[in-house]
Amino acid sequence: MIKYMNLIGIKARKASEYKVTTKVKNKVLNDYAKLIKNEKKFIINQNSKDINYARKKGLKENLIKRLHLNENKLDGIINSILKIAKLRDPIDSTLEKWKRPNGLNIKRVSIPIGVIGVIYESRPNVTSDVASLCFKSGNVVILKGGSEAINSNKALAKLFRKALKKNKVDENYIQFIDSKQRKLVDIMLSKMKEYIDVIIPRGGKNLVKKVLELSKVPIIGHLEGLCHTYIDKDAELKIAKEIVYNAKLRNTSICGATETILIHKNIVKKFSNPILQALENNNCKIIGDKILKSYYKGQVYPAKEKDWSTEYLASIVSVKVVKNSEEAIKHINKYGTMHTDSIITKNKKTAKYFLKNVKSSIAMHNTSTQFADGGEFGFGGEVGISTNTLPPRGPVGLNQLISYKYEITSNGKIRN
Numbered sequence: 412m413i414k415y416m417n418l419i420g421i422k423a424r425k426a427s428e429y430k431v432t433t434k435v436k437n438k439v440l441n442d443y444a445k446l447i448k449n450e451k452k453f454i455i456n457q458n459s460k461d462i463n464y465a466r467k468k469g470l471k472e473n474l475i476k477r478l479h480l481n482e483n484k485l486d487g488i489i490n491s492i493l494k495i496a497k498l499r500d501p502i503d504s505t506l507e508k509w510k511r512p513n514g515l516n517i518k519r520v521s522i523p524i525g526v527i528g529v530i531y532e533s534r535p536n537v538t539s540d541v542a543s544l545c546f547k548s549g550n551v552v553i554l555k556g557g558s559e560a561i562n563s564n565k566a567l568a569k570l571f572r573k574a575l576k577k578n579k580v581d582e583n584y585i586q587f588i589d590s591k592q593r594k595l596v597d598i599m600l601s602k603m604k605e606y607i608d609v610i611i612p613r614g615g616k617n618l619v620k621k622v623l624e625l626s627k628v629p630i631i632g633h634l635e636g637l638c639h640t641y642i643d644k645d646a647e648l649k650i651a652k653e654i655v656y657n658a659k660l661r662n663t664s665i666c667g668a669t670e671t672i673l674i675h676k677n678i679v680k681k682f683s684n685p686i687l688q689a690l691e692n693n694n695c696k697i698i699g700d701k702i703l704k705s706y707y708k709g710q711v712y713p714a715k716e717k718d719w720s721t722e723y724l725a726s727i728v729s730v731k732v733v734k735n736s737e738e739a740i741k742h743i744n745k746y747g748t749m750h751t752d753s754i755i756t757k758n759k760k761t762a763k764y765f766l767k768n769v770k771s772s773i774a775m776h777n778t779s780t781q782f783a784d785g786g787e788f789g790f791g792g793e794v795g796i797s798t799n800t801l802p803p804r805g806p807v808g809l810n811q812l813i814s815y816k817y818e819i820t821s822n823g824k825i826r827n
Contacts (some may be wrong), residue, residue, distance in 0.1 A: 416433055416598045419553060422583040422604025423526045426552045427534045429581050433500040436547055440496035441541070441575040444489045446577040450483050450570060457562040458535065465559045473664040473724065478560055488567075489541045495543045495791035501810050502549040521813045522548035528599055530555045530622060531796060532614035535563035541611075542571045542585045545616040547808040548812040551584050553607065555599060557592035557614070561799040565589055569780040600625040611807070612651040613795045616722070631807055633798035635722040636666025637748040638780040641739040641765070642682060643756035644675040646745070650777060651755045652686050657779040658753065662722050666796060667751050667783030671719060673739045679732050683707045683826035687730065719746040736761050740768050747771065749798040772797065772804035 444636050453784065481576040503519055507517040529549050531537045538554060545552035549713075556564035568587035575582045588595055600610065604627050612622040612632045619634045640658050643653050658669035674683060674821070683706050687697055691709045698718050699711040718729040733739045736754070743752050753775035753777075755767040762776040773783050773796075785793025785807070790808025797803050803811035 412592070412594060413598055413602060416588075416595060416603060417606075419586050419588065420526075422687050424549045424552055424584060425605055426581040426583040427523070428497045431549065431580055431584075433544075435578055435580060436500065436549075436780070437496045437750055439546065439574045439578050439580060440492055440543055442577055443539075443571050444492040444496070446537070447485060447492070447567070447572040451482065454485060454563065454566045455480055455482075457566040460562045461535075461560050468559065470559060474559070477488055477664060478535065478563070480563060481534055484536065488536050491536075491540055491786060491792045493542050494498075494575070494786075495547050495809070498791050498809055500547065501813050506815055508715070513826075514821050517531050518818045519815050521815050524812060526551045526606060526812050527794075528555070528603070528607040528610045528628065530596055530599065530610065530612050530618065532557035532618055533560060534613075535560050535567060535665060538564045538567040539571070541794045542568065544794055544809055545791055546584055548809050550812055551586075553586050553588065553599070555588045555596055558587065558593075561591060569714065573767065574685055574819075578823065580790070589655070593715070596621070597625060601627050604628055611795050615635075622678050631797050631799065631803060632685050632795055633666065633748060633750060636668070636750040636783075636796070637671070637720065637722045637746065638667060638669050639673060639743050639747060639752045640669045640741075640751050640780060641669045641670075641673040641707045641733075641736070641743070641752070641754045642673045642675060642678065642686070642738075643736060643754055643758065643761055643765075644677040645758035645761060646675075646678065646682070646755040647757055648682055648685065651682060652689060654691050654753070654755055654777065654779050655686050656693075658781055659690060659728050660695060660726065660778070661781050663726055665781065666722075667781050668724065669744070669753075669780045670722055671742075672701070672728055673733050673742060675736075675739075676732050676734055679703065679706050684709075690728060693726070695728060697728060697730060699730040700732060700817075703730050723747075736765055740765060744768075744770050749800075750796065751775065751780045753780050754777055772799075773806075 434647040498738040504521045506519045529541050549620045570586045570588050610628045612619045616654050698714045700714050704711045749770050751773040753770050785806035785808045793806040
């Protein structure tokens, strides 16, 4: 088992020594998109095997929904790859340059990180997104998908390798660990430091927690997406109603879904019923504090302390009434996970104060938290969202998958 993983690591390191031009990168990506288009039936057939396995395994319906591929989803995958192909190559770009009085000419130039290990669950589109982004940014990637999606992931990875081979690029730029054994994840995290430069986990709380505990390699990622939407006293009801509904119920299973709604005490009487009734009418369970119960006419389940720090990933939302924006910010910074938090208000001064003072990696104004997505940011896709205090933060796309080095020239200068 260790021998198998070491071989993957050796191949990855060797591939990383091979530099690919922008022209070839884009050709590979365009060929990859064509191969997926031509092999739709095959991919869907492989995906149906995974769906059947997931149902037998008793996987939750929201996870099966993430796993499912159809014509529309494959078109989305193809469009994402084509967008990445059109993006500017982030490698070998001069990020900054300056001259020193000592005669040195200094440039800071972008370079790939090297070898990236990605561990993920359920979503097969992660295979194509991550492989494309890593390749375009000059990085080699080792993919370890969840056992529930092994056939779908294998099919998508195989087609990428086919596109690489067609363009005479080392196929090992993209490697997929074709095994359901969980022990391989442990080896990847604890025994492959000499081969892997960074690990990116994409999945549920248990997976990310395991990665944080075991990894001897630096990590880019987030544990949970506990997102908040704060409705300020100067909010417009129509906007607030539309945003909250979308932020909570558009897709409850993504990390950018709002899990807690904060409402200013001055507008709770007017706003709580139309906003929360729209959620409850669509089978969303409302968990609220005592103040909310006094004003909201629908069903309110009493909130416990743990509700403020719970990522539901389901049609459940916790609601708290706050005195002002300062209390809202304090609540978010205490219970939030520095993922995505939004304020709804017409007051620009309050909005600016909120945006500057929440610790979130993504802070929003009059915007649904469901926009926390690299594709929506114009990144072409993302390998994940980072809530690390150190960069990169937020959606991790092409320009976040780079490192840099200093290139220094002089006219024979020596130091006194």
